[in-house]
Amino acid sequence: MAFNHRKTITFRLVQAAKAYRQRSANVLGQLNLHPGQDQILKALAESDGQTMGALANTLSVQPPTITKMVARLGAQGLVERRQSQNDGRSSSVYLTDQGMLLIADLDKRLKQMEKAALKGLDNKDRKRIRKALRQLERNLGAELPLSADLDEDSEDELIQGNTETVADGETINEPSVN
Secondary structure: OOOOHHHOHHHHHHHHHHHHHHHHHHHHHOOOOOOOHHHHHHHHHHOOOEEHHHHHHHHOOOHHHHHHHHHHHHHOOOEEEEEOOOOOOOEEEEEOHHHHHHHHHHHHHHHHHHHHHOOOOOHHHHHHHHHHHHHHHHHHHOOOOOOOOOOHHHHHHHEEEEEEEOOOOOEEEEEEEO
16 A cells, blocks of 8 residues: 555645745735745844844754845845944844834734634644644654655554544544654
C-alpha cells in the first residue's frame, strides 16, 4: 500500500500554514504590508533598535532577507536604520512614529485572524494545539536521521492510526508519527 502523505499531520500543518499565509496576505495588504513585514514590525515593537543580524536571528531568516524587507519598510516610512554610536560599521533598525502608529492597527487585525483561525476550538483544545506545535517545532528543529529507503513495514511502524475520543464523544482516527 502506498504511503498517503495527505493523511499525515505534517501535510495538514503545511495546508494550514498556506491558508494562514493567504489570509495574512489579504489582511496585511489592507495595510500596504507584505507577509513577513508584520513580523519585523512586531519584533521591533517588542524590542526597538535591533541590529539586522538580531532581527534575522529573531525571525529565523537569512540576513539578506531582512536587509531587503527593512529597505522596503524604510521606503514606506515605517522603519529607519541608524548608525551605532559605538561602532560605525554597525546599524540598528528602529520603528518610526508612523510605524509605531501602524502597530495598533496591525495588532487588531492579527487578533481578528487569530480569532477566525481558532473559531470552534475551546481553551483546552487551543492549549493542546500550542503544546503540540511547540513539540513539532522542537522535533523538526532537531537533527534527526531520516532514512531515504523506508519500506512499507517501516512506514507502518512510523505512521500508525491513533484513535482519540474528544469531549463530545466523537472518535477521531488520525495518523500519528512515532
